[in-house]
Amino acid sequence: xxxxxxxxxxxxxxxxxxxxxxxxxxxxxxxxxxxxxxxxxxxxxxxxxxxxxxxxxxxxxxxxxxxxxxxxxxxxxxxxxxxxxxxxxxxxxxxxxxxxxxxxxxxxxxxxxxxxxxxxxxxxxxxxxxxxxxxxxxxxxxxxxxxxxxxxxxxxxxxxxxxxxxxxxxxxxxxxxxxxxxxxxxxxxxxxxxxxxxxxxxxxxxxxxxxxxxxxxxxxxxxxxxxxxxxxxxxxxxxxxxxxxxxxxxxxxxxxxxxxxx
Amino acid sequence: xxxxxxxxxxxxxxxxxxxxxxxxxxxxxxxxxxxxxxxxxxxxxxxxxxxxxxxxxxxxxxxxxxxxxxxxxxxxxxxxxxxxxxxxxxxxxxxxxxxxxxxxxxxxxxxxxxxxxxxxxxxxxxxxxxxxxxxxxxxxxxxxxxxxxxxxxxxxxxxxxxxxxxxxxxxxxxxxxxxxxxxxxxxxxxxxxxxxxxxxxxxxxxxxxxxxxxxxxxxxxxxxxxxxxxxxxxxxxxxxxxxxxxxxxxxxxxxxxxxxxxxxxxxxxxxxxxxxxxxxxxxxxxxxxxxxxxxxxxxxxxxxxxxxxxxxxxxxxxxxxxxxxxxxxxxxxxxxxxxxxxxxxxxxxxxxxxxxxxxxxxxxxxxxxxxxxxxxxxxxxxxxxxxxxxxxxxxxxxxxxxxxxx
Numbered sequence: 216x217x218x219x220x221x222x223x224x225x226x227x228x229x230x231x232x233x234x235x236x237x238x239x240x241x242x243x244x245x246x247x248x249x250x251x252x253x254x255x256x257x258x259x260x261x262x263x264x265x266x267x268x269x270x271x272x273x274x275x276x277x278x279x280x281x282x283x284x285x286x287x288x289x290x291x292x293x294x295x296x297x298x299x300x301x302x303x304x305x306x307x308x309x310x311x312x313x314x315x316x317x318x319x320x321x322x323x324x325x326x327x328x329x330x331x332x333x334x335x336x337x338x339x340x341x342x343x344x345x346x347x348x349x350x351x352x353x354x355x356x357x358x359x360x361x362x363x364x365x366x367x368x369x370x371x372x373x374x375x376x377x378x379x380x381x382x383x384x385x386x387x388x389x390x391x392x393x394x395x396x397x398x399x400x401x402x403x404x405x406x407x408x409x410x411x412x413x414x415x416x417x418x419x420x421x422x423x424x425x426x427x428x429x430x431x432x433x434x435x436x437x438x439x440x441x442x443x444x445x446x447x448x449x450x451x452x453x454x455x456x457x458x459x460x461x462x463x464x465x466x467x468x469x470x471x472x473x474x475x476x477x
Numbered sequence: 478x479x480x481x482x483x484x485x486x487x488x489x490x491x492x493x494x495x496x497x498x499x500x501x502x503x504x505x506x507x508x509x510x511x512x513x514x515x516x517x518x519x520x521x522x523x524x525x526x527x528x529x530x531x532x533x534x535x536x537x538x539x540x541x542x543x544x545x546x547x548x549x550x551x552x553x554x555x556x557x558x559x560x561x562x563x564x565x566x567x568x569x570x571x572x573x574x575x576x577x578x579x580x581x582x583x584x585x586x587x588x589x590x591x592x593x594x595x596x597x598x599x600x601x602x603x604x605x606x607x608x609x610x611x612x613x614x615x616x617x618x619x620x621x622x623x624x625x626x627x628x629x630x631x632x633x634x635x636x637x638x639x640x641x642x643x644x645x646x647x648x649x650x651x652x653x654x655x656x657x658x659x660x661x662x663x664x665x666x667x668x669x670x671x672x673x674x675x676x677x678x679x680x681x682x683x684x685x686x687x688x689x690x691x692x693x694x695x696x697x698x699x700x701x702x703x704x705x706x707x708x709x710x711x712x713x714x715x716x717x718x719x720x721x722x723x724x725x726x727x728x729x730x731x732x733x734x735x736x737x738x739x740x741x742x743x744x745x746x747x748x749x750x751x752x753x754x755x756x757x758x759x760x761x762x763x764x765x766x767x768x769x770x771x772x773x774x775x776x777x778x779x780x781x782x783x784x785x786x787x788x789x790x791x792x793x794x795x796x797x798x799x800x801x802x803x804x805x806x807x808x809x810x811x812x813x814x815x816x817x818x819x820x821x822x823x824x825x826x827x828x829x830x831x832x833x834x835x836x837x838x839x840x841x842x843x844x845x846x847x848x849x850x851x852x853x854x855x856x857x858x859x860x861x862x863x864x865x866x867x868x869x870x871x872x873x874x875x876x877x878x879x880x881x882x883x
Contacts, residue, residue, distance in 0.1 A: 278873065293877040328881075334874060
């Protein structure tokens with residue numbers, strides 16, 4: 216029977232699941248809202264995975280990792296990001312993970328080692344939640360934000376460290392009748408400028424991962440403009456941490472549980 | 478995830494300490510005794526030589542933090558105009574006074590901190606103590622005396638020692654009036670001698686953690702430091718640390734540590750997060766990471782005390798404390814401790830309301846990382862105000878940091 220390994224990334228907004236086979240190939244992926252009050256949905260997904268695959272090891276990651284009772288190991292999402300991206304791009308790099316409630320800047324070795332990492336301070340400014348809050352105040356459709364921003368050459372940002380104050384700031388733009396596409400680009404510039412305030416090695420290529428880049432692909436352009444570096448967005452950037460977790464589940468099975476690869 | 482259940486390591490002397498600390502607080506009920514309030518790194522020995530029982534408001538602040546009552550009390554002080562971003566010991570203590578709530582009631586049957594006959598502060602650690610103690614002097618209608626040494630010194634000069642010793646001497650007539658006792662140099666020498674002996678023992682206690690596996694963690698030390706803070710200059714403190722040291726040295730001989738295996742050794746800089754001591758301790762232990770040394774617990778090691786020169790030596794001891802030193806001097810002290818304790822990683826707690834005891838704000842973590850090759854991490858939080866602390870984010874940072882070190 217083929218062995219499979221599962222990674223589950225329980226983030227502040229979404230829970231991502233990846234199953235890999237012995238050859239590290241992704242055989243299953245799924246994503247659901249983390250704060251779904253219907254707990255049965257996740258239980259059904261896990262149960263289906265168990266019946267469909269011979270899962271020998273599970274690694275949980277993300278802020279909710281400690282709450283997932285079926286895992287064999289728990290690892291931080293920072294380490295899982297480094298492992299996941301390094302499996303696809305084994306080089307020295309900077310990983311920028313923009314999630315629902317934080318930004319993580321990770322200096323990652325080609326061997327998956329986390330050489331250094333920094334996180335934003337506690338405020339949500341510059342994260343997924345920031346985009347949702349500001350776009351709502353500006354009455355912009357979230358799904359159209361990237362498309363709108365691509366039409367703009369606006370170069371202003373929201374300065375506030377506080378998401379609530381930034382919402383007040385964008386009201387000034389609206390009163391000044393700044394066009395929608397400029398508002399959209401301004402929101403993205405604010406996020407990238409927030410990232411630029413976090414320490415990172417400017418000589419390294421940048422890999423953008425997380426839910427925000429998945430749904431706001433135009434951010435890549437702003438990151439390229441700001442950092443003047445090679446910027447890569449891996450396929451399914453929101454799923455990378457769960458992929459890294461699955462790889463760590465496999466490593467755990469082979470080294471600690473002494474399960475032989477077929 | 479299933480976790481292996483291990484037999485918990487316990488320091489047996491803790492029972493004795495609990496009794497000593499209980500007696501210390503119950504002693505404050507005695508209304509016939511004169512009471513002085515003093516900053517935790519202030520001239521407690523001089524006050525004790527006049528027979529004062531000494532209350533330390535910072536100790537009360539830490540208690541409010543540890544019992545997680547501070548976060549409810551701080552807004553009371555804020556309503557009075559004290560910013561929630563100044564020392565949360567101050568705001569919690571003032572809030573406790575205004576709201577007439579203190580854990581001293583439940584634990585020791587006290588209505589609150591004892592009424593002072595004299596209040597003495599030393600700005601060697603921060604300016605907030607001045608405002609804090611002046612506030613209570615007005616509220617309680619009692620005399621207040623401030624010692625204001627030179628701040629942020631590189632090395633302590635002879636002029637600085639003379640300056641501070643002179644300030645100590647000018648406190649004498651105030652103490653004589655408040656206590657009704659004449660100054661007795663021999664009593665002062667005796668309290669300095671007892672303090673010196675206790676602090677030497679405390680240093681040895683902390684230094685047992687140089688061994689791996691260490692018999693005492695930073696988190697244990699924040700508890701066991703009680704007597705060296707509040708009972709300096711007494712036989713009780715000396716006796717307690719004699720007992721504690723023996724237990725720890727025995728454990729060293731037996732090879733028993735608070736962790737069976739230390740995957741990495743960590744230094745904690747800055748204040749404890751009092752309301753999160755236990756979960757923090759458990760977080761590190763679950764990852765086999767040994768937090769073995771700290772700036773905070775070392776703050777009550779006073780090498781300079783000398784009964785032969787009680788004024789000058791205590792002036793030096795209280796002026797050369799880490800928190801009162803230049804960035805350059807702090808860096809030298811930290812480098813030596815990192816080497817002495819075989820440290821692989823250093824955590825800087827940036828306490829939102831404690832500027833003076835947050836040492837990450839002038840580039841120190843990066844300098845130490847680059848020069849010594851150790852890993853450094855800055856976490857944000859606070860000594861008392863848990864509104865400034867994010868458990869999820871901090872846990873992720875610490876676990877990643879331990880993964881980096883392992």
